[in-house]
Amino acid sequence: MSKWHFVTDGFVKNNPTFVLVLGMCPTLATTTSAMNGLEMGLATMFVLILSNIVISLIAPMVPDKVRIPVYITVIATFVTVLQLLMQAFTPSVYETLGLFIPLIVVNCIVLGRAEGFANKHGVGESALDGLGVGLGFTASLTVIGIVREILGSGSLFGWKFIAGDGILAFVMAPGAFLVLGFLMVLFNKYLAKK
Amino acid sequence: MEYFLIIVSAIFVNNILLAQFLGICPFLGVSNKLSTATGMSGAVCFVITLATVVTYLLNQYLLVPFGLEFLQTISFILVIAALVQMVEIVLKKISPSLYQALGIFLPLITTNCAVLGVAITVVTKDFALGGNAPHMLNLGQATVYALATSLGYGLAMCLFAGLREHLAGNDVPKAFKGLPIALITVGIMAMAFLGFSGIV
Amino acid sequence: MAAESTLKNMALCLTAVCLICSAVVGVAYAVTKEPIDAAAQAKTTASIAAVLPEFSGVPEQGSVGMDGVEYKYYKVDDGLYAIISSTSGFGGALTLMVGIDDKGVVHNTTVLSHSETPGLGAKCTTDEHFISQFRGFDPAVKSLTVKKDGGDLDAITASTITSRAYALAVSNAVAVYHKLTDGGQGNE
Numbered sequence: 001m002s003k004w005h006f007v008t009d010g011f012v013k014n015n016p017t018f019v020l021v022l023g024m025c026p027t028l029a030t031t032t033s034a035m036n037g038l039e040m041g042l043a044t045m046f047v048l049i050l051s052n053i054v055i056s057l058i059a060p061m062v063p064d065k066v067r068i069p070v071y072i073t074v075i076a077t078f079v080t081v082l083q084l085l086m087q088a089f090t091p092s093v094y095e096t097l098g099l100f101i102p103l104i105v106v107n108c109i110v111l112g113r114a115e116g117f118a119n120k121h122g123v124g125e126s127a128l129d130g131l132g133v134g135l136g137f138t139a140s141l142t143v144i145g146i147v148r149e150i151l152g153s154g155s156l157f158g159w160k161f162i163a164g165d166g167i168l169a170f171v172m173a174p175g176a177f178l179v180l181g182f183l184m185v186l187f188n189k190y191l192a193k194k
Numbered sequence: 195m196e197y198f199l200i201i202v203s204a205i206f207v208n209n210i211l212l213a214q215f216l217g218i219c220p221f222l223g224v225s226n227k228l229s230t231a232t233g234m235s236g237a238v239c240f241v242i243t244l245a246t247v248v249t250y251l252l253n254q255y256l257l258v259p260f261g262l263e264f265l266q267t268i269s270f271i272l273v274i275a276a277l278v279q280m281v282e283i284v285l286k287k288i289s290p291s292l293y294q295a296l297g298i299f300l301p302l303i304t305t306n307c308a309v310l311g312v313a314i315t316v317v318t319k320d321f322a323l324g325g326n327a328p329h330m331l332n333l334g335q336a337t338v339y340a341l342a343t344s345l346g347y348g349l350a351m352c353l354f355a356g357l358r359e360h361l362a363g364n365d366v367p368k369a370f371k372g373l374p375i376a377l378i379t380v381g382i383m384a385m386a387f388l389g390f391s392g393i394v
Numbered sequence: 395m396a397a398e399s400t401l402k403n404m405a406l407c408l409t410a411v412c413l414i415c416s417a418v419v420g421v422a423y424a425v426t427k428e429p430i431d432a433a434a435q436a437k438t439t440a441s442i443a444a445v446l447p448e449f450s451g452v453p454e455q456g457s458v459g460m461d462g463v464e465y466k467y468y469k470v471d472d473g474l475y476a477i478i479s480s481t482s483g484f485g486g487a488l489t490l491m492v493g494i495d496d497k498g499v500v501h502n503t504t505v506l507s508h509s510e511t512p513g514l515g516a517k518c519t520t521d522e523h524f525i526s527q528f529r530g531f532d533p534a535v536k537s538l539t540v541k542k543d544g545g546d547l548d549a550i551t552a553s554t555i556t557s558r559a560y561a562l563a564v565s566n567a568v569a570v571y572h573k574l575t576d577g578g579q580g581n582e
Contacts, residue, residue, distance in 0.1 A: 021222065024222065058411075066399070072271055073415050074411065074415065077415040081418065106304075106310050165513050177377050177380045181378035189369045264419075320487045321487070
């Protein structure tokens with residue numbers, strides 16, 4: 001049995017957005033366009049992989065009662081490193097995603113994988129799991145972003161194919177909830193058919 | 195006057211759940227019943243206000259003087275985690291009845307991004323209110339903002355829980371059952387709240 | 395699997411983790427400090443270059459108070475000023491950089507940050523018709539308010555509040571310019 005299923009699980013069976021319904025805040029807030037969704041997903045994946053690796057390494061040494069504080073500290077460290085790196089090398093992306101970069105700390109996906117997977121598995125498996133869940137998250141955010149961008153601004157990854165404004169509500173708050181709701185319906189349909 | 199604007203803006207115009215997307219996970223998680231929704235709102239209200247005051251002071255008197263603003267994320271989350279634990283212990287000792295009502299929600303709050311979100315917002319964002327030049331909030335305004343924001347959270351949560359209780363008894367297509375229909379309902383609620391935009 | 399929890403090893407473990415983490419963050423901060431400053435500097439320089447005609451020399455930074463608000467500005471030789479001016483728009487703070495030449499004429503404007511509604515007020519960054527009105531705008535001849543308020547500016551469609559805020563920010567910048575130039579350093 002290869003270890004590939006750790007990666008693919010994150011896509012469908014354990015899809016963080018549509019199945020586990022974790023990390024809803026960035027999912028709704030940053031997906032105003034396909035590019036923003038993709039960037040947010042990649043930023044989360046960065047933290048997820050690194051924190052999974054480190055936590056799987058230190059888990060055996062950490063006393064049980066201080067487990068959560070230790071994990072949060074580790075995650076917060078990587079988030080801060082990510083913040084600094086983004087400010088330095090991709091300042092415009094950092095500005096667009098704004099508050100939601102520091103908020104990766106409290107994204108339940110990251111702590112959830114640390115607590116639910118990384119502290120029971122080896123380094124390699126944890127890294128693959130981080131990659132899989134991270135990719136699943138990125139894919140979901142990008143899909144939501146694509147739908148909202150097409151409906152809301154008539155463009156895709158910034159490439160405009162419908163002149164004019166599009167349905168503005170989809171770029172604003174209500175559209176986020178509606179698109180996620182309807183995509184979840186489609187996902188349920190797909191799972192039910194299988 | 196400015197305090198009044200902060201309150202209206204935080205509760206209605208920039209509602210933390212429906213316009214800023216903070217604290218969605220617990221919102222979807224515990225809004226099945228009105229009673230749990232009220233309990234959660236109470237606990238959130240308490241923790242957000244307390245955490246904002248503490249982190250504001252921490253930022254003002256420790257991080258800024260030493261030029262350590264880049265440590266905001268990491269220090270705030272640790273303070274919030276410790277604070278929540280402390281509130282839990284203190285509440286258990288001095289008011290068992292309040293603990294009964296809010297206790298089970300407290301551990302969930304550490305990872306409620308509304309708490310960290312508000313704490314970071316008040317120390318980094320310029321607020322523009324009622325035609326005044328944008329400026330940072332002072333401690334009093336920050337406290338009022340935090341309190342009003344959490345009231346807005348409570349309002350949206352309780353409204354939604356009420357809707358959801360009715361929704362549970364209705365016949366919806368199978369694929370829509372549970373979260374999808376809930377999300378669509380929130381979407382329509384958010385549309386209603388859009389009507390408030392621009393009033394301050 | 396996890397180690398046993400005693401007060402000693404809990405304290406030890408937390409201390410060790412915090413020490414290592416602060417070391418990591420410290421190193422990251424030291425490494426990224428220069429690129430972050432450089433990026434901020436590059437952004438400022440680009441904005442200044444965008445709002446002023448071509449100039450030589452290094453912009454000189456300063457700040458001045460007007461009506462109880464501090465305005466940051468950059469002064470370039472030949473009496474060119476790039477003034478940062480902030481007002482409240484529809485969704486929050488709207489911050490502009492306004493370039494004014496030696497005759498008091500607005501050369502160009504650029505939005506530094508805003509939180510206007512996407513597709514409506516946010517057009518203040520892209521609506522060419524709206525933005526171009528400010529290029530070469532002479533506040534001595536025309537009035538810096540939207541037509542609805544009796545001025546000379548076309549507002550962005552369906553975004554009067556944003557347009558008003560934009561115009562106000564520019565007119566504040568003009569007032570700051572006059573305060574700066576009439577306050578002793580003026581050449582006339």
